[in-house]
Amino acid sequence: MDVRAAVALEAGKPLEVMTVQLEGPRAGEVLVEVKATGICHTDDFTLSGADPEGLFPAILGHEGAGIVVDVGPGVTSVRKGDHVIPLYTPECRSCPSCLSRKTNLCTAIRATQGQGLMPDGTSRFSIGGDKIHHYMGCSTFSNFTVLPEIAVAKVNPDAPFDKICYIGCGVTTGIGAVINTARVEIGATAIVFGLGGIGLNVIQGLRLAGADMIIGVDLNNDKKPWGEKFGMTHFVNPKEVGEDIVPYLVNLTKRGADQIGGADYTFDCTGNTRVMRQALEASHRGWGKSVIIGVAGAGQEISTRPFQLVTGRTWMGTAFGGARGRTDVPKIVDWYMEGKIEIDPMITHTMPLEDINKGFELMHSGESIRSVVLY
Ligand code: NAD
Ligand code: AHE
Numbered sequence: 085m086d087v088r089a090a091v092a093l094e095a096g097k098p099l100e101v102m103t104v105q106l107e108g109p110r111a112g113e114v115l116v117e118v119k120a121t122g123i124c125h126t127d128d129f130t131l132s133g134a135d136p137e138g139l140f141p142a143i144l145g146h147e148g149a150g151i152v153v154d155v156g157p158g159v160t161s162v163r164k165g166d167h168v169i170p171l172y173t174p175e176c177r178s179c180p181s182c183l184s185r186k187t188n189l190c191t192a193i194r195a196t197q198g199q200g201l202m203p204d205g206t207s208r209f210s211i212g213g214d215k216i217h218h219y220m221g222c223s224t225f226s227n228f229t230v231l232p233e234i235a236v237a238k239v240n241p242d243a244p245f246d247k248i249c250y251i252g253c254g255v256t257t258g259i260g261a262v263i264n265t266a267r268v269e270i271g272a273t274a275i276v277f278g279l280g281g282i283g284l285n286v287i288q289g290l291r292l293a294g295a296d297m298i299i300g301v302d303l304n305n306d307k308k309p310w311g312e313k314f315g316m317t318h319f320v321n322p323k324e325v326g327e328d329i330v331p332y333l334v335n336l337t338k339r340g341a342d343q344i345g346g347a348d349y350t351f352d353c354t355g356n357t358r359v360m361r362q363a364l365e366a367s368h369r370g371w372g373k374s375v376i377i378g379v380a381g382a383g384q385e386i387s388t389r390p391f392q393l394v395t396g397r398t399w400m401g402t403a404f405g406g407a408r409g410r411t412d413v414p415k416i417v418d419w420y421m422e423g424k425i426e427i428d429p430m431i432t433h434t435m436p437l438e439d440i441n442k443g444f445e446l447m448h449s450g451e452s453i454r455s456v457v458l459y
């Protein structure tokens with residue numbers, strides 16, 4: 085069938101909206117009509133050419149919501165008409181990783197997904213007979229896409245697509261990093277570096293978990309009211325501190341008789357490796373946990389003095405907030421429907437597919453929190 089998609093033809097170039105061909109679902113696959121998709125910083129990262137796994141031409145987008153319109157042979161867990169969220173971290177429930185119960189990183193289809201292909205090693209997208217790569221197993225910058233059955237979460241059909249698409253990445257990543265990865269407890273102190281589409285969801289996750297002191301760090305002062313809206317108690321702009329940010333933050337978090345300082349939990353939501361080091365070193369001696377969420381470009385590495393770890397800090401990372409998609413995503417949609425979490429105010433801009441490049445510009449200028457494309 086002919087579908088409308090924003091195609092990444094080359095690294096560093098704007099997306100091109102065009103008609104492309106999509107083959108129907110094969111065994112174990114589903115055809116989804118995408119109704120809405122968010123634009124995540126990771127789409128921009130891959131489009132920039134910094135992603136070691138970046139392939140071109142490709143149809144990017146991994147934060148969508150839509151309706152199943154067809155299923156291939158053998159599909160049993162979803163049917164036509166189901167409302168679903170595509171999962172870039174699938175949940176097969178039978179691979180060694182899923183069975184371990186120690187990780188959400190299902191390995192069933194990771195190899196082909198990283199090559200921009202469906203699990204059988206082929207692509208469903210083409211233009212004039214030439215292959216176009218899938219992206220993160222989702223390709224939601226197309227009004228129709230094909231996904232493996234294990235990579236869709238069936239959700240409440242009353243939930244609005246234009247809001248719950250954000251649960252496909254940003255909301256789940258931020259809240260999940262707090263709840264699943266760091267396992268923050270009531271009364272904790274925390275520092276969140278980067279108050280964008282992910283960082284604000286870390287902040288609302290910290291509020292949900294009952295953290296006491298929630299410090300937000302961003303170079304952009306416009307992010308201060310945004311952080312406060314979701315539970316941030318203190319804001320720090322590194323450009324205005326006038327000294328090394330680490331001792332400043334350690335001093336700000338001094339508590340108790342020993343007055344050592346450092347936050348119980350810190351989160352990098354910038355993708356900047358220098359910030360990742362600051363986040364680790366601003367965590368508390370003896371027990372601080374620092375979670376890397378940001379994605380860094382090809383060739384970049386993190387470093388610190390091993391003494392930072394010898395003295396009890398833990399450096400950890402999270403993908404998709406440690407969430408098991410088919411199990412956890414429907415629950416997060418329900419939390420939204422029950423008013424336990426907020427999404428609406430974070431979706432600052434919406435646009436038709438034709439204007440998708442505007443969404444990337446708004447991200448670059450820092451004007452948007454999340455832009456959502458409505459089909
Ligand atoms: P965003 O562009 O919306 O937000 C980034 C924020 O960081 C902005 O507010 C910016 O002003 C701030 N910032 C940039 N440099 C900074 C610095 N040196 N110090 C303090 N603040 C700084 O991006 P986003 O959509 O929130 O994504 C954030 C990061 O998380 C990206 O690297 C993205 O690729 C990554 N990500 C990871 C996962 C995962 O599963 N691990 C999921 C989604 C996104
Ligand atoms: N492909 C990149 C890394 C990109 C990356 O880390 N992706 C995250 C999700 S970011 C969502 O916005 C992720 O889930 N990683 C785990 C995985 O298996 O891809 C690289 O460096 O090669």
Ligand code: ZN
Binds near residue numbers: 125146253
């Ligand atoms: Zn994302």
